[in-house]
Amino acid sequence: MPAVTDALDRLAAAADAGRAPDGADLEAVLASADAELMDVVAAAARLRFRHFGNRVKLNYLVNLKSGLCPEDCNYCSQRLGSKADVLKYTWLSPEEAAEQAAAGVAGGASRVCLVASGRGPTDMDVERVGKTIAAVKGASPGVEVCACLGLLGDGQAARLAELGADAYNHNLNTSEDAYAEICSTHTFADRLDTVHAAREAGMSPCSGLIAGMGESDADLVSVALGLRELGSDSIPVNFLLPFDGTPLEGTWELHPRRCLRILAMVRLANPAAEVRLAAGREVHLRHMQGLALQIVNSIFLGDYLTSEGQAARDDLALIADAGMVPLGLDEAPEAVREAVKVRRRGAGTDRAPNA
Numbered sequence: 001m002p003a004v005t006d007a008l009d010r011l012a013a014a015a016d017a018g019r020a021p022d023g024a025d026l027e028a029v030l031a032s033a034d035a036e037l038m039d040v041v042a043a044a045a046r047l048r049f050r051h052f053g054n055r056v057k058l059n060y061l062v063n064l065k066s067g068l069c070p071e072d073c074n075y076c077s078q079r080l081g082s083k084a085d086v087l088k089y090t091w092l093s094p095e096e097a098a099e100q101a102a103a104g105v106a107g108g109a110s111r112v113c114l115v116a117s118g119r120g121p122t123d124m125d126v127e128r129v130g131k132t133i134a135a136v137k138g139a140s141p142g143v144e145v146c147a148c149l150g151l152l153g154d155g156q157a158a159r160l161a162e163l164g165a166d167a168y169n170h171n172l173n174t175s176e177d178a179y180a181e182i183c184s185t186h187t188f189a190d191r192l193d194t195v196h197a198a199r200e201a202g203m204s205p206c207s208g209l210i211a212g213m214g215e216s217d218a219d220l221v222s223v224a225l226g227l228r229e230l231g232s233d234s235i236p237v238n239f240l241l242p243f244d245g246t247p248l249e250g251t252w253e254l255h256p257r258r259c260l261r262i263l264a265m266v267r268l269a270n271p272a273a274e275v276r277l278a279a280g281r282e283v284h285l286r287h288m289q290g291l292a293l294q295i296v297n298s299i300f301l302g303d304y305l306t307s308e309g310q311a312a313r314d315d316l317a318l319i320a321d322a323g324m325v326p327l328g329l330d331e332a333p334e335a336v337r338e339a340v341k342v343r344r345r346g347a348g349t350d351r352a353p354n355a
């Protein structure tokens, strides 16, 4: 394994030259020591600021149809046989979806992600989503819409593009080698086909990964390089939320420093891509979320598909504290200041100390 400082130098040189990075150097980033963590973050931050300045793209998820999926993705709370106590409902009406989306746009989101559980849409579903896209854009002019409806059949990508979808999300999730470990009802190749179809139809491809499912460092590097090869414009990085009632229940293998190394590795592999901090950030990064913003240039505002995120106010404070500005806004959100509280507990009082 190369020393991380040498690996970081070579990764920076590869980024400058527009060359694909070496997989062994990316693995060295994942294997780096805690004492080297700031070197790793700094190397990734240089690329983040070079390509995106101090801007943060805010994305807002609307779950159009939740739960009861016939597919068996192990990590998913909506999978076949999931006992997770998540919301289950069928298609939101275009008006309901537009109302939900407008709340996110009012909070600063410049992209709305319309997501539906299932293997893939019927042609009728595509038309329904088209009406929803029109309603969302009508209520929130200028907003970008990304659709995420599963595997696309013949002609569906072109139809979605025609109906106004700006982008299409379909995550690779893990490496080709590890794919069969996380899902048996569709393949890695199926996923690749859909991302290619989305791109060919003129939609911006959005495809990312999930970390913390038992994969190796080599798997993470493989998927990060696969996303580079695929030309994914945006790369959501999710950290597994191991819902009770799913096969990955109890899988807690991430910690904040590991998450930062993973984000840095993805950034170093994809210097100019939108790297988006996605589900699991609050749970796994905790107090390191601010540092993660030095690497990523995009986050989800508010809640995720089946889990709650932190308050939107806290997301905006995170951005303001980093001196950053949401994409599309003129200035940073106002910093949140807590009033000074005079101590009334512990020494000199009869109340228990704060310990």
Ligand code: SF4
Pocket: 069, 070, 071, 072, 073, 076, 077, 078, 079, 080, 116, 117, 118, 119, 150
């Ligand atoms: S296809 Fe989508 S909704 Fe269905 S189990 Fe897989 S990730 Fe979950």
